[in-house]
Amino acid sequence: MSTTTENLAEALTDGSTDLLRFATAGSVDDGKSTLIGRLLFDSKTIFEDQLDSVENVSKDRGNDYTDLSLLTDGLRAEREQGITIDVAYRYFATPKRKFIIADTPGHIQYTRNMVTGASTADAALILVDARKGVIEQSRRHTFLATLLGVPHIVVCVNKMDLVDYSEEVFENIRKDFTEFASRLRVPDLTFIPISALEGDNVVNRSENTPWYEGSPLLSHLERLHVASDRNLVDVRFPVQYVIRPQSHDARDYRGYAGTVASGVMKPGDRVVALPAGLETTIESIDTADGPVDEAYPPMAVTVRLADEIDISRGDMIARPNNTPAALQNIDAQICWMDESAPLTVGKKYAIKHTTRWARAMVKDINYRVDVNSLHRDEGVTEIKLNEIGRIQLRVTQPLFVDPYQQNSETGSFILVDESTNKTVAAGMVGGLPHSS
Amino acid sequence: MTSHVLSQLRSLEAESIHIIREVVAEMERPVLLFSGGKDSIVMLHMAAKAFAPARIPFPIMHVDTGLNFQSVLDTRDRWVERLGIQLVVASVQDAIDRGLVKEEPNGSRNRIQTPVLLEAVEKHGFDAAFGGGRRDEEKARAKERVFSFRDDFGQWDPKNQRPEIWNLYNGRVHQGESIRVFPLSNWTELDIWSYIAAENMDIPDLYLAQEREVVNRDGMLFAVNEFTPLKEGETSEIRSVRYRTVGDANLTAAVESQASTLNAIVEETAAVRITERGATRGDDKVSEAAMEDRKREGYF
Numbered sequence: 001m002s003t004t005t006e007n008l009a010e011a012l013t014d015g016s017t018d019l020l021r022f023a024t025a026g027s028v029d030d031g032k033s034t035l036i037g038r039l040l041f042d043s044k045t046i047f048e049d050q051l052d053s054v055e056n057v058s059k060d061r062g063n064d065y066t067d068l069s070l071l072t073d074g075l076r077a078e079r080e081q082g083i084t085i086d087v088a089y090r091y092f093a094t095p096k097r098k099f100i101i102a103d104t105p106g107h108i109q110y111t112r113n114m115v116t117g118a119s120t121a122d123a124a125l126i127l128v129d130a131r132k133g134v135i136e137q138s139r140r141h142t143f144l145a146t147l148l149g150v151p152h153i154v155v156c157v158n159k160m161d162l163v164d165y166s167e168e169v170f171e172n173i174r175k176d177f178t179e180f181a182s183r184l185r186v187p188d189l190t191f192i193p194i195s196a197l198e199g200d201n202v203v204n205r206s207e208n209t210p211w212y213e214g215s216p217l218l219s220h221l222e223r224l225h226v227a228s229d230r231n232l233v234d235v236r237f238p239v240q241y242v243i244r245p246q247s248h249d250a251r252d253y254r255g256y257a258g259t260v261a262s263g264v265m266k267p268g269d270r271v272v273a274l275p276a277g278l279e280t281t282i283e284s285i286d287t288a289d290g291p292v293d294e295a296y297p298p299m300a301v302t303v304r305l306a307d308e309i310d311i312s313r314g315d316m317i318a319r320p321n322n323t324p325a326a327l328q329n330i331d332a333q334i335c336w337m338d339e340s341a342p343l344t345v346g347k348k349y350a351i352k353h354t355t356r357w358a359r360a361m362v363k364d365i366n367y368r369v370d371v372n373s374l375h376r377d378e379g380v381t382e383i384k385l386n387e388i389g390r391i392q393l394r395v396t397q398p399l400f401v402d403p404y405q406q407n408s409e410t411g412s413f414i415l416v417d418e419s420t421n422k423t424v425a426a427g428m429v430g431g432l433p434h435s436s
Numbered sequence: 437m438t439s440h441v442l443s444q445l446r447s448l449e450a451e452s453i454h455i456i457r458e459v460v461a462e463m464e465r466p467v468l469l470f471s472g473g474k475d476s477i478v479m480l481h482m483a484a485k486a487f488a489p490a491r492i493p494f495p496i497m498h499v500d501t502g503l504n505f506q507s508v509l510d511t512r513d514r515w516v517e518r519l520g521i522q523l524v525v526a527s528v529q530d531a532i533d534r535g536l537v538k539e540e541p542n543g544s545r546n547r548i549q550t551p552v553l554l555e556a557v558e559k560h561g562f563d564a565a566f567g568g569g570r571r572d573e574e575k576a577r578a579k580e581r582v583f584s585f586r587d588d589f590g591q592w593d594p595k596n597q598r599p600e601i602w603n604l605y606n607g608r609v610h611q612g613e614s615i616r617v618f619p620l621s622n623w624t625e626l627d628i629w630s631y632i633a634a635e636n637m638d639i640p641d642l643y644l645a646q647e648r649e650v651v652n653r654d655g656m657l658f659a660v661n662e663f664t665p666l667k668e669g670e671t672s673e674i675r676s677v678r679y680r681t682v683g684d685a686n687l688t689a690a691v692e693s694q695a696s697t698l699n700a701i702v703e704e705t706a707a708v709r710i711t712e713r714g715a716t717r718g719d720d721k722v723s724e725a726a727m728e729d730r731k732r733e734g735y736f
Contacts, residue, residue, distance in 0.1 A: 009702045227441045245490035247490070300457070
């Protein structure tokens with residue numbers, strides 16, 4: 001057994017490995033599948049029987065090379081049509097980190113898929129073809145990633161082998177991209193010259209780019225500092241479920257189960273329960289493995305309070321001097337995801353925000369965003385599939401919200417069609433993330 | 437000073453507990469599908485954690501193919517006893533006897549368990565069923581949602597899945613429709629073993645390597661027992677083997693291994709270069725789209 005696998009096994013069991021979720025965006029031509037294939041292959045995550053199967057299918061089709069996209073295109077329709085329909089999740093681990101890749105297809109349903117993939121991502125990988133430079137699609141993907149508040153953007157300038165590993169080409173792309181990104185809110189922007197096909201700067205540092213002083217992609221992803229991305233300031237604990245054992249030995253137990261959305265909670269902290277507005281103290285923070293000294297995101301815990309107050313699912317626990325806004329009129333950006341009908345003014349939907357369901361009516365559409373030019377089209381009457389817009393909602397009961405860019409957990413919601421029960425929109429509370 | 441960063445195993449555990457609680461809070465009548473295999477044990481273990489100190493507020497259901505390893509049944513019964521939960525058994529043998537399903541010529545009861553499962557779900561009025569499926573297992577599973585909508589025939593339509601954004605799950609269904617819920621979606625085989633080792637969980641001893649009498653059929657090692665007796669002309673040998681999956685006893689093969697402890701299994705899994713289904717499941721080697729087809733029919 002090699003040292004790497006021993007290290008990996010040890011790191012996973014002793015708890016020193018953390019988790020990084022990233023989304024990849026790009027189309028067939030810019031080598032996204034090859035890059036993912038390279039990461040999985042070089043990290044020994046592609047299994048031999050999977051590779052055999054992909055090699056056989058590629059040969060049957062008369063391809064000159066092994067088509068690594070076959071690894072991720074799992075549905076019959078995808079293989080038949082040679083397209084990627086849906087977000088695919090892939091997994092690999094090194095002794096430092098486990099990675100979850102949300103692989104979002106670039107062409108069909110790109111907005112819906114990219115929004116889905118980016119909603120939980122710590123980082124987004126944007127692929128740029130070194131020969132083509134920054135194109136409309138690169139801008140679109142970057143805009144969507146920043147709209148969803150992805151804190152780290154890694155621009156992989158791919159196919160460097162086809163431009164003779166030219167520093168000048170790389171620097172020009174970096175300049176163009178940085179200029180465009182200055183209009184968006186990008187806390188961390190990194191550029192890496194790579195060749196996914198040849199393996200330059202993917203896992204190993206390339207000898208072909210002596211002018212490049214940064215890390216190869218994998219070490220960059222291993223070292224990305226994501227701890228400070230989480231909101232550890234504003235305590236928000238949406239009550240998910242009330243635990244009251246119907247057993248003799250724990251009859252008086254009453255605990256509020258939930259996942260810490262943000263902030264750090266400790267026993268003894270003064271808290272307020274919303275919407276009741278009643279203050280009390282955290283008596284204990286319980287888990288099945290015993291009480292804990294503190295709870296922070298994304299821990300799933302059970303909170304016991306010093307006073308008996310009436311709290312149920314959908315309520316929110318916060319600090320008395322730091323509460324979310326209780327709003328019935330919501331100003332939001334939405335991405336529309338339903339092909340059967342557009343969003344129009346006057347329509348009613350079910351809305352889910354944290355653990356609370358309510359009903360919402362569309363009061364107004366302020367504008368639609370052109371995701372390519374970032375231009376705001378005002379005076380529109382509907383938002384269609386894969387479009388983004390700013391709307392005003394009236395909700396049947398107050399929601400306890402924060403602006404999405406400050407708190408993605410309490411700033412996000414979904415809209416659900418009440419007749420089909422389909423999820424039709426992703427919503428983000430507050431305005432656009434860019435300054436202009 | 438603490439860094440306030442959860443390890444990846446604890447992050448996965450927290451995500452799964454969140455999912456399990458969400459289902460119980462929103463659905464009328466959930467059930468947990470329990471096979472006695474490692475994934476369903478991990479799922480059950482986390483369900484117990486999600487509601488502690490209360491009991492798990494839903495029953496578990498075992499779709500019993502009648503082709504179980506005894507050690508799997510024993511493990512199931514120990515878990516039921518320890519957690520004080522209700523066990524529903526849906527019997528494939530009984531369904532064959534009643535004429536609901538017919539035995540397939542190759543002896544696999546993998547496919548015919550689907551109607552039995554769907555019948556039991558309908559009979560008991562379950563509107564949500566937890567399954568131990570993982571996205572790393574198979575390509576069709578890689579695109580499955582955590583909350584996977586099924587129509588009133590129990591069918592999965594991969595082109596008509598609900599978008600799943602953030603951790604805002606939508607379990608709304610009409611009468612007769614249901615959802616399958618996969619709390620282990622983001623776990624890999626290696627995560628499962630790391631977690632079982634970290635929590636020192638009770639699993640069937642078949643997963644641990646020991647010397648067993650085996651027969652080699654087309655490169656797959658089958659233990660010689662009542663389900664897979666020696667055929668004429670075959671010779672058996674004694675090898676140190678273990679099981680990576682525990683499906684039907686007549687079709688699940690063992691792999692050569694010296695891993696006789698949980699930690700040894702974690703190390704072996706970190707090093708292994710072939711998928712668990714590819715290595716040991718005769719029933720999955722049917723076609724490129726075998727899993728997708730079964731899932732469309734209502735399989736997990």
